[in-house]
Amino acid sequence: MFYKKELQTEFRSCASITADVNEMVASSGVKEGLCVVSVPHTTAALVITSFWDPRGLADLMDEIDRNIPTRVSYKHQDSPYDASGHVKSAMIGSSATLIIHEGKLVLGSSQGLVFVEFDGPRPREFYVQIVEKPLAIEKVNVGTVYMGMHDLTGEVREVVRRSGVRDGICHVSVLHSTAGLVLAPADEASRRDVMEDIERMVPTRVDFKHRETASDAGGHVKTALTGTQLTLPVRGGELALGEGQAVVFAEFDGPRPRSCFVAVYADC
Incomplete structure (x- = not known):
């Protein structure tokens, strides 16, 4: 429709x-x-x-x-x-x-x-x-640290496998306004580089108009810039990612208990 x-x-x-x-x-x-x-x-x-x-x-x-x-x-x-x-x-x-x-x-x-x-x-x-x-939907819980990049690839792969879908689409959605979702390098050093450059683009500081906390105010902007969702192909019952790619949860405030939803559906 x-x-x-x-x-x-x-x-x-x-x-x-x-x-x-x-x-x-x-x-x-x-x-x-x-x-x-x-x-x-x-x-x-x-x-x-x-x-x-x-x-x-x-x-x-x-x-x-x-x-x-x-x-x-x-x-x-x-x-x-x-x-x-x-x-x-x-x-x-x-x-x-x-x-x-x-x-x-x-x-x-x-x-x-x-x-x-x-x-x-x-x-x-x-x-x-x-x-x-028809969707196979699961909620994935994430324990975060302050300004941390958390690799969720393993958890998302398991949801795909449990869904039984051989060929289709996997959609991952973060339900927070101070945390994002990105496809990033799997190695930890590169993920730190990504977070540091996001911080360089939107520095955490006290002069934001939204005045809850500096990390909360900056986190809203960072989340809007990185996005909160990814849509990925499923092929042969597995999440189709490139070599070295990872599904990464980006925490811009925290530490907080967080979650995301993973939905998998089959091709017509």
Whole structure:
């Protein structure tokens, strides 16, 4: 089932679309499956992040601007906001895949879908495709340390094997707004390098507008940048990864008890 929703954005703004997508899932009648949300624009993006505090969304925009400044030196010369918006959209991403379980989106209590406008104001839209699929779903618990990269490859492989699926798709989703999910090198030294460079891009500090704690505020931004989900192929009953690749849970706050959901479904 395909849905399209229009919205009018403001200049450099964030808009929650979680309620809209929830309504689409409810109207579809799908109890088990996947929901794909896509933004069909080149100067806008889609993130899964905390929706509780608007100041956290302001932090997100500030950090994206700090790493990708709007400037007049771009080769693309439509306008500085348009040119930088293309880069920001490409870096942040414009789609998300969510698990539907028991008729509801599988999201964490503080997670929401946010449409991010890097240019604007403009009339915009987003697309939603809902696919009904029988899923084998398991919850995987993760014990984390502060700013740690935790290899979940073994746990995800075991879920795939227990599912009995020979050929299909494995979708992994983290249900937290200060922890991300990445495909990263399997060796620990490289994972530390990844975490250190994420910290370099978004330093933990006290001047964020969202004022819970420095690591919490920075963690929201880091999670929005890294993402919270991975979709991987299953081939011959095994998770299909490249040599040296690992499914890595990135903890940006912690230490905390954490979890993720792993859903596996077979090809038609």
